[in-house]
Amino acid sequence: MSDLLRPASAADLVTEAASLLEVLRADPPLTHCITNSVVTGFTANVLLAIGAAPAMVDIVGESGLFAGIASGLLVNLGTPTPEQREASFEAVEGATASGTPWVLDPVAIGALPVRTALAHRLAEQRPTAIRGNASEILALAGLSAGGRGVDATDSADAAIDAARALASRFGSVVAVSGPVDLITDGERVLRLANGHELLTRVTGGGCALGAVMAAFLGAARARATPPLLAVASASLVYTVAAERAASASTGPGSFAVAFLDALAAVQPADIESAARVETAAL
């Protein structure tokens, strides 16, 4: 484990995740998504299932205003049209002015020049959280040319130094998705072992998690939960639901359906009993 990182408390996380899930359902956070054309429908369905209120507003002239009234914002770079690129900057400006927490998902950056430049410029705006696979986090930190696309070609642990560097540079929580998810604020680290391989066989499995992080960050505002715990809570609830769905599935099609059902059904007590949070040294 890197010398400067110490584990956050697993018990704190599990308790907070259970509480935030209740808060979110009692007062659904308006979750503003600028996301890619492949996963818009799935992302909205994930947010609805878990209990949040999605709104896909990616039009210039509307996104800045809307980010100001939303509870949380996601900016996902999966298919960044010129309209979305401009709307993203407008949204981030609106979010920053209003204190709306926001998540940057730098999908498939590295080899692809338009989104890579865009991700670097957006990161300079100090996102509340950055979510990606190891390849994307390495590329954003300038330590790799990125993967072939949205597949991680590196394990999450391989990106720990890049994640820490990004967290310190931009004041962001950085979440690296993989078989074990790694989440850090630059000082503390959490490793979450829940989840299921089928989540990687459904398009949007990672992208929708970014939206759920934005929703949890929105819900966390009422409780003054630290962003590290809000982001990790989103990951924990999401991956526990994935495990429950996998046990009721016979392939990626039935898994996606069962996953939405599980997100709607999962209860705080389920999180507490199923959580596999590792705080041991890396």
Next chain:
Amino acid sequence: MSDLLRPASAADLVTEAASLLEVLRADPPLTHCITNSVVTGFTANVLLAIGAAPAMVDIVGESGLFAGIASGLLVNLGTPTPEQREASFEAVEGATASGTPWVLDPVAIGALPVRTALAHRLAEQRPTAIRGNASEILALAGLSAGGRGVDATDSADAAIDAARALASRFGSVVAVSGPVDLITDGERVLRLANGHELLTRVTGGGCALGAVMAAFLGAARARATPPLLAVASASLVYTVAAERAASASTGPGSFAVAFLDALAAVQPADIESAARVETAAL
């Protein structure tokens, strides 16, 4: 109940809905959709399931021509890119010139300036029908600043005066979605109590209904059915299918799947036995 409104006949509606469903399946109406990027796939699947022929043509230079040959047209403002905005006016012009009935769905207007201005301009083109939740109908009538997004923050009944005003001003049938759907042509009113809460947990649950209304308006042309009954028939078939799907579901994921199956399976006799049409005074 508003003095000037009298209930339409419930028996007429149920009979007409059953007949239109048969007509639609015997000669699938080509249903032209300009709709938002979140729900395009679901909307097309809903139309295919019920027996219509969807075509998502939202390109400048094609949409006007296509609206002229289509049986019905939907213009949904959920994610109105500049290309879609221009294509929408082109389509409405083509529809108007050819007598193609068309539906306007003013998604999330009120607080969001681009779509709000767009909705007002499109309404001036006298849509055959306007579909929205109470917040959107109030905003289009100039009586509210609109909701936070696509959620209705007002009940359908709260929008009855706004609906009547819009119907009279633009010669449109106005459908207000809610736990009880309210449909009026400005003189008569129908209240439909079928449906299920799970429909609000699936993205596109409302948007796809607008497309089904366009399909039923298309099918109704052969029978000279009044638009009020065609729009209400669409709502009735849609919500009866939703009830059947809910009884076979364990959450929003399985509901969306069962809903498509139910739309394909529902028969005219099912509509007649399950309809809960209220004609009592408001």
Next chain:
Amino acid sequence: MSDLLRPASAADLVTEAASLLEVLRADPPLTHCITNSVVTGFTANVLLAIGAAPAMVDIVGESGLFAGIASGLLVNLGTPTPEQREASFEAVEGATASGTPWVLDPVAIGALPVRTALAHRLAEQRPTAIRGNASEILALAGLSAGGRGVDATDSADAAIDAARALASRFGSVVAVSGPVDLITDGERVLRLANGHELLTRVTGGGCALGAVMAAFLGAARARATPPLLAVASASLVYTVAAERAASASTGPGSFAVAFLDALAAVQPADIESAARVETAAL
């Protein structure tokens, strides 16, 4: 049967399809898709289910570079925005320069002028394969004004002369979808009788097949499989999976789910036992 066409060997096809499926899963081809907004999510899920690696890169400034590193490319004209039109030419140029096989799907051409002109220009770039229904193939060959949309209004056999003409003119394999799929390289012809009517009740049923053809062409590069057999292998695996899914379905919603499960589960031996390849004269 046309005088100049002779049947390819059914046994060769079945053996090759089984082998290519194994090759694809062992080394997932990076499959670059420029496709329409209605089917992006379904297409990505189909590719993930079968074992390929989808990447939807349709941005100017990225698509050319990406086509050069991808294993296969699909250009589908279902909703061709100006950005996608420019990105398509860029991608085809990149694919051609790098030897990346690519598939053209001329969705709904004929009556719609923007995509029709686009399809003719792209065909001049000599796609490795062209996939469409009979109406689209007839329209691309200049023999018909096309259908009303994505519905085939002609049977696949009606397009055999058009398919052969296109194959000869552009050096392409031409696949005509229908109850019996017809695939030709201009000299040989294969007729595949597998499949199920429910595939036409799910949006993207045809479009996603084009992406699977791109994936199989990508996998075939390692084996130097002739494009005719690679394209037909994609069709065969796809339609055998559809048959298996249909037997587990109660309508179009459950079919789409079961289809993804079946694509993930289908084994080379299943292809060999279920294939219904016709090599008899037309």
